[in-house]
Amino acid sequence: MGRRGAERPVGAVTRGTTNPNRLRRMDRWIAAVHGPALRRAAGPHGPVAVDLGYGAAPWTAVELLERLRTACGSVSVTGIEIDPARVEAARPYERPGLVFAHGGFEVPLPGGRRPALIRAANVLRQYDEGEVAPVWDRLRGRLAPGGLLVEGTCDEIGRRHVWVAIGPEGPRTVTFATRLGSLGTPSDLAERLPKALIHRNVPGEPVHAFLLDLDRAWAAASPYAALGARQRWMRSVKEVAARWPVLDGPRRWRQGEVTVRWEALAPGGGGGKGT
Numbered sequence: 001m002g003r004r005g006a007e008r009p010v011g012a013v014t015r016g017t018t019n020p021n022r023l024r025r026m027d028r029w030i031a032a033v034h035g036p037a038l039r040r041a042a043g044p045h046g047p048v049a050v051d052l053g054y055g056a057a058p059w060t061a062v063e064l065l066e067r068l069r070t071a072c073g074s075v076s077v078t079g080i081e082i083d084p085a086r087v088e089a090a091r092p093y094e095r096p097g098l099v100f101a102h103g104g105f106e107v108p109l110p111g112g113r114r115p116a117l118i119r120a121a122n123v124l125r126q127y128d129e130g131e132v133a134p135v136w137d138r139l140r141g142r143l144a145p146g147g148l149l150v151e152g153t154c155d156e157i158g159r160r161h162v163w164v165a166i167g168p169e170g171p172r173t174v175t176f177a178t179r180l181g182s183l184g185t186p187s188d189l190a191e192r193l194p195k196a197l198i199h200r201n202v203p204g205e206p207v208h209a210f211l212l213d214l215d216r217a218w219a220a221a222s223p224y225a226a227l228g229a230r231q232r233w234m235r236s237v238k239e240v241a242a243r244w245p246v247l248d249g250p251r252r253w254r255q256g257e258v259t260v261r262w263e264a265l266a267p268g269g270g271g272g273k274g275t
Helices: 024-040 059-068 084-093 129-140 186-192 206-220 222-227 229-240
Strands: 048-052 076-081 098-102 117-121 148-154 160-167 170-178 257-261
Touching: 024 059, 024 117, 024 148, 024 160, 024 170, 048 059, 059 076, 059 084, 059 098, 059 117, 076 084, 084 098, 129 148, 129 160, 129 170, 148 186, 160 186, 170 186, 186 206, 206 222, 206 229, 222 229
Parallel strands: 048 076, 048 117, 076 098, 117 148
Antiparallel strands: 148 160, 160 170, 170 257
């Protein structure tokens, strides 16, 4: 994904699969949680956000601009793609505050600007697990002070999504998000774990223990199903929050989300208080 005439972009071409509204859960979380930081970073030209590896169609970049502007009216979005044909196909969708550029993990922005946000969804799935940390390091090194990298994976229509939030200092949190009406058990989300965690969903690893604990709480909360899937989910998350460092509260739980401190789920980490 780089500028014409510049060094070869860093990264590999993705499958490019994309659909409208696929990233809505991630976008709404970013706007709610990172919106204050975007407003603080506004400056004379407004903060810039990057949709890294937006795919074969520009829908996710268009939607990211719309959703971020509910939190910060001066934000602009640059969609970056490693495939130059995809960049050219996206040009007709440019508008004030939205541009598209050829590049990759070097995150090329005009004037050497640093992004307040980099969103990389469904980009690292094709990489080896050992490549993830170096990519995170490279991307977080591009962030503006107070910036945020959000990297994760979702299904084709955005019903299930798991992402890691990473600051300039390193990974902070893991968020699980789902459309509750389609959820069988919370561990259904395991198939959408980001690359850093997907191979760690095995006994002895913290993320496996967390999903197992959430499944147990979900089963115990089955009487709440009569009140709807949302009430059952909220009861389940409240239960695991007594044993795991859950960082959000009922307002986010109602959206089918739960956010946990990264250190508790990291490969080889210490897990929750009850593990």
